Amino acid sequence: xxxxxxxxxxxxxxxxxxxxxxxxxxxxxxxxxxxxxxxxxxxxxxxxxxxxxxxxxxxxxxxxxxxxxxxxxxxxxxxxxxxxxxxxxxxxxxxxxxxxxxxxxxxxxxxxxxxxxxxxxxxxxxxxxxxxxxxxxxxxxxxxxxxxxxxxxxxxxxxxxxxxxxxxxxxxxxxxxxxxxxxxxxxxxxxxxxxxxxxxxxxxxxxxxxxxxxxxxxxxxxxxxxxxxxxxxxxxxxxxxxxxxxxxxxxxxxxxxxxxxxxxxxxxxxxxxxxxxxxxxxxxxxxxxxxxxxxxxxxxxxxxxxxxxxxxxxxxxxxxxxxxxxxxxxxxxxxxxxxxxxxxxx
Amino acid sequence: xxxxxxxxxxxxxxxxxxxxxxxxxxxxxxxxxxxxxxxxxxxxxxxxxxxxxxxxxxxxxxxxxxxxxxxxxxxxxxxxxxxxxxxxxxxxxxxxxxxxxxxxxxxxxxxxxxxxxxxxxxxxxxxxxxxxxxxxxxxxxxxxxxxxxxxxxxxxxxxxxxxxxxxxxxxxxxxxxxxxxxxxxxxxxxxxxxxxxxxxxxxxxxxxxxxxxxxxxxxxxxxxxxxxxxxxxxxxxxxxxxxxxxxxxxxxxxxxxxxxxxxxxxxxxxxxxxxxxxxxxxxxxxxxxxxxxxxxxxxxxxxxxxxxxxxxxxxxxxxxxxxxxxxxxxxxxxxxxxxxxxxxxx
Numbered sequence: 001x002x003x004x005x006x007x008x009x010x011x012x013x014x015x016x017x018x019x020x021x022x023x024x025x026x027x028x029x030x031x032x033x034x035x036x037x038x039x040x041x042x043x044x045x046x047x048x049x050x051x052x053x054x055x056x057x058x059x060x061x062x063x064x065x066x067x068x069x070x071x072x073x074x075x076x077x078x079x080x081x082x083x084x085x086x087x088x089x090x091x092x093x094x095x096x097x098x099x100x101x102x103x104x105x106x107x108x109x110x111x112x113x114x115x116x117x118x119x120x121x122x123x124x125x126x127x128x129x130x131x132x133x134x135x136x137x138x139x140x141x142x143x144x145x146x147x148x149x150x151x152x153x154x155x156x157x158x159x160x161x162x163x164x165x166x167x168x169x170x171x172x173x174x175x176x177x178x179x180x181x182x183x184x185x186x187x188x189x190x191x192x193x194x195x196x197x198x199x200x201x202x203x204x205x206x207x208x209x210x211x212x213x214x215x216x217x218x219x220x221x222x223x224x225x226x227x228x229x230x231x232x233x234x235x236x237x238x239x240x241x242x243x244x245x246x247x248x249x250x251x252x253x254x255x256x257x258x259x260x261x262x263x264x265x266x267x268x269x270x271x272x273x274x275x276x277x278x279x280x281x282x283x284x285x286x287x288x289x290x291x292x293x294x295x296x297x298x299x300x301x302x303x304x305x306x307x308x309x310x311x312x313x314x315x316x317x318x319x320x321x322x323x324x325x326x327x328x329x330x331x332x333x334x335x336x337x338x339x340x341x342x343x344x345x346x
Numbered sequence: 347x348x349x350x351x352x353x354x355x356x357x358x359x360x361x362x363x364x365x366x367x368x369x370x371x372x373x374x375x376x377x378x379x380x381x382x383x384x385x386x387x388x389x390x391x392x393x394x395x396x397x398x399x400x401x402x403x404x405x406x407x408x409x410x411x412x413x414x415x416x417x418x419x420x421x422x423x424x425x426x427x428x429x430x431x432x433x434x435x436x437x438x439x440x441x442x443x444x445x446x447x448x449x450x451x452x453x454x455x456x457x458x459x460x461x462x463x464x465x466x467x468x469x470x471x472x473x474x475x476x477x478x479x480x481x482x483x484x485x486x487x488x489x490x491x492x493x494x495x496x497x498x499x500x501x502x503x504x505x506x507x508x509x510x511x512x513x514x515x516x517x518x519x520x521x522x523x524x525x526x527x528x529x530x531x532x533x534x535x536x537x538x539x540x541x542x543x544x545x546x547x548x549x550x551x552x553x554x555x556x557x558x559x560x561x562x563x564x565x566x567x568x569x570x571x572x573x574x575x576x577x578x579x580x581x582x583x584x585x586x587x588x589x590x591x592x593x594x595x596x597x598x599x600x601x602x603x604x605x606x607x608x609x610x611x612x613x614x615x616x617x618x619x620x621x622x623x624x625x626x627x628x629x630x631x632x633x634x635x636x637x638x639x640x641x642x643x644x645x646x647x648x649x650x651x652x653x654x655x656x657x658x659x660x661x662x663x664x665x666x667x668x669x670x671x672x673x674x675x676x677x678x679x680x681x682x683x684x685x686x687x688x689x690x691x692x
Contacts, residue, residue, distance in 0.1 A: 005505070024427065025437055026545040028656075029546075029657040030657060031653045031654025032653040033665075037544040072691050072692060073372075073689065073690075073691055074689050076387065077688060077689050078688070080687060080689060081688060084686040087686065087687050089370065089680060089681025089685070090370055090680065090681065090686075091371055091676055091680055093679075094672070094675050094676050094680050095672050098668070199375075200372045200373055266643025304651075304653070307378040308377025309376060310372065310374075310375050310377070311376060315376075319668070319669060322445055323651075323653070323665060325444055326440070326664075329440050329441070330440050333435075334435060334440050335430055339435070340429070340433065340435050343418075343419065343422055343423050343426060344425040344429060345418050345545070346419065
């Protein structure tokens with residue numbers, strides 16, 4: 001896929017700021033929503049932006065390294081949770097329904113045969129999930145490129161259907177470990193500050209995860225920090241597909257809702273491939289997963305909410321969407337001092 | 347009005363916690379939303395709570411002290427903003443529409459004749475707003491009681507119409523000053539830590555506001571910290587009406603969404619009248635208005651979001667409502683490990 005990306009349109013900044021400042025409210029009184037409104041206007045390139053067809057794409061993939069004991073849950077939970085998504089019973093289903101968000105579930109490389117299912121997108125890059133990065137690269141360069149291209153294709157379909165704002169979620173036992181390795185390699189932050197308890201490791205489990213990830217780094221002879229190389233070495237298929245999808249969404253001038261730690265690792269990868277990606281990204285929440293704050297600090301990102309979530313699936317993006325929608329709505333719908341006949345500051 | 351209040355129902359706590367823990371997610375992974383789901387279950391007294399008919403009541407009132415120069419905006423902005431609410435152009439209109447919240451606008455004592463208007467509730471306690479607390483009590487005990495009773499009556503009507511969750515907003519030039527005095531008297535925090543820039547005072551304006559509020563405290567010969575006395579001395583009609591409405595809502599077992607600094611002062615007053623009020627209150631956002639954090643700390647309240655808002659009108663409550671709705675939805679709609687056939691932690 002094409003990895004080039006133009007920055008968002010800053011030519012309207014002065015006009016957008018003027019429009020925001022003339023709304024019937026004290027100057028700056030909508031705080032973070034005012035920054036968000038400016039960003040939305042930039043991304044969409046207009047003073048009257050819309051954010052039609054909000055959609056979350058949940059990508060699932062299995063990780064070879066999961067079998068080495070880096071998670072509190074068994075690997076089969078990946079496919080079982082995909083079934084839960086398809087049945088509508090997971091947290092992301094509930095939050096997407098509650099907030100009017102479309103949902104697409106994608107098999108990016110789960111180690112399970114789902115058969116033909118009408119509400120599951122089969123984008124399997126490999127039938128068995130990634131290989132273990134303890135023994136070599138998690139995926140080949142071809143698999144990484146295929147994953148990214150499949151992500152871009154999913155976005156292209158949604159764009160054709162009118163989607164202007166997109167969020168991503170993920171499911172994959174072992175993927176916080178993968179995200180930790182990506183974060184470490186792409187930010188140069190110390191490895192321990194990039195590692196957390198994932199789905200709930202105890203102290204012994206956390207120590208084991210740290211030792212295994214040190215081992216994974218030591219096992220990479222050609223170690224470097226080129227984002228595409230790091231992605232192939234340590235990525236999951238769901239993370240590679242998401243990075244491709246995020247870049248494609250930004251190319252389409254969609255606003256991109258970034259969920260927590262794992263989606264943050266995909267966003268970090270996208271930003272290292274094309275720095276202007278950050279123009280299009282809204283960091284939705286600060287996860288309780290240790291390592292997310294380090295990742296956010298490295299990206300100089302300040303997320304919208306902080307609710308101690310550590311679930312993934314795109315739940316933080318789904319929960320933050322009404323704030324983004326509200327920012328867009330006030331820009332379009334609020335009266336100005338002049339139009340409402342309200343006196344200005346003395 | 348009756349000021350007594352029973353605590354929320356804790357008899358279901360163990361069952362609610364079990365239900366939350368058995369949802370298909372790592373233990374505790376929904377963070378703040380899990381605490382919120384527990385609170386909702388307690389308030390509604392059931393394992394399957396609903397929060398039907400979400401509604402925000404915006405109360406407007408004028409303050410005698412506003413003429414002394416405690417605000418960056420002229421007093422006429424109070425009625426002009428009420429007209430903006432009635433026309434649907436204010437921030438609270440936009441956010442209520444975006445998030446499916448009903449809106450009621452109430453004249454609690456604006457110094458303006460609106461005439462008969464079909465979408466304005468006339469609950470005027472006095473035609474001229476409060477008197478200036480620089481010269482005496484802002485309102486009589488009878489006016490305070492009338493304001494509280496009118497607030498309770500508005501809530502009773504909404505309850506009859508099926509409202510189970512209610513938020514409040516306010517408009518009143520000068521009401522951050524009133525809220526500062528209430529916060530100081532009801533928390534014993536130093537006055538300066540309770541005072542902020544309101545709608546945008548500069549340094550000189552802030553110094554003037556501080557001096558005037560010192561003067562207001564010195565001018566109260568029988569000074570005490572009984573909540574009803576403090577309310578009559580320094581309150582606005584909109585704040586007194588809100589305190590009565592909040593208590594009435596809790597009596598009806600509604601969940602009460604508390605907005606920022608001024609609504610927080612009403613909630614603080616309600617909590618000092620009946621401590622169990624806090625069982626029913628959800629503190630929606632941390633305002634950028636200095637003094638709000640002090641108020642929240644005194645109440646040991648940890649708000650849901652922190653977006654640097656300082657607009658009032660109930661906007662923070664309207665923006666936080668989707669999070670509250672999501673907490674209720676996951677409790678009702680998410681699958682359990684057993685029902686979804688997902689493996690539990692190893």
